Amino acid sequence: MEIKFERYFFQSEFLSPVNGFDSVSVPTEVRIDPLTKRRSRIITWALPDKGKFDFSKMIEESKGCIFCPENVLLKTPLFLKEIVPEGRISIGNAVGFPNLFPAGAYGSVIVLCKEHFLNLHEFTPEVYEDGFKVAVEIIRKTMAYDPDARFWQISQNYLLPGGSSILHPHLQVIGDPIPTNEMESLLEASASYFQRNQTLFWNDLVRTEEGLGERYIATSGKVHWFVSYAPIGFNEVCATVEGHSSLTTLSQEEISAFAKGIVSTLKYYYDKNLNSFNLGFYSITDEDHHQLLLRIISRSPIQPYYLNDWTSFEVLQSELTLNIYPEVLCREIRPYFS
């Protein structure tokens, strides 16, 4: 096994005005991801929390949107008849249809629920279970029509800081015949890990993290929840599942385990006064060295004088910053999974 947890420690020293101009020393840590070798920067300070945002005005101004129950079956696009003869896919309260503004070869939207807005503690496992079942159907039916479309993102952008202009909870399901940058990086690194070790990186990582216990959150059947050693976003929580590279082969129990863990993570975010997030599955068919991976990260909460969390570090240096030690996040979030 070849899992290495490498890091650099830096101390920035100066004379602080808040400390009578005495010398202070502020730590920063740079960690190297054990798979991709990408660097993440842990900053040990954060701006003060501004409390919970009142969404009532925003809800009032935007309700009755295209995804609300009175409009969703009238105003959203239909799939090609060759892909989904019935036009849209509905399971429980979730409804899937093509994206009017696609960003790939196959772009779909899944409206998750009838409610126009949900606070993060109001999402239920059933909301995600229904949504993921619709995603599985969209991927299966699209791949029956075009088997080359085997690289899929199943994502959620929640609220404006997460990149969504529509408040109503929904997923994006995007399929292409080529991988995204991140998929390619994961595939190349895990194939090269396999060549060197003859073992699957994700199984080795889960076993190592379980042994160390500092970043391993919980397990449910073959679904493992953990915090990355070198996260790529704020409050990043990950899950992977043994024996699957794609969402389409998951059992009902495994779909349900993912749904429950997402809801637990969102409850933790809510308690931390966060409200916006991104989540995404990297779902790839026919890749022996890949394992289905889910990442959830929080974004700067929506609030007056909103502060963007992507600075020149992220957009110009491709170096991701975060402000909580992964081990602290793991300790804080573990009770939400029990």
Ligand SMILES: [Zn+2]
């Ligand atoms: Zn709505």
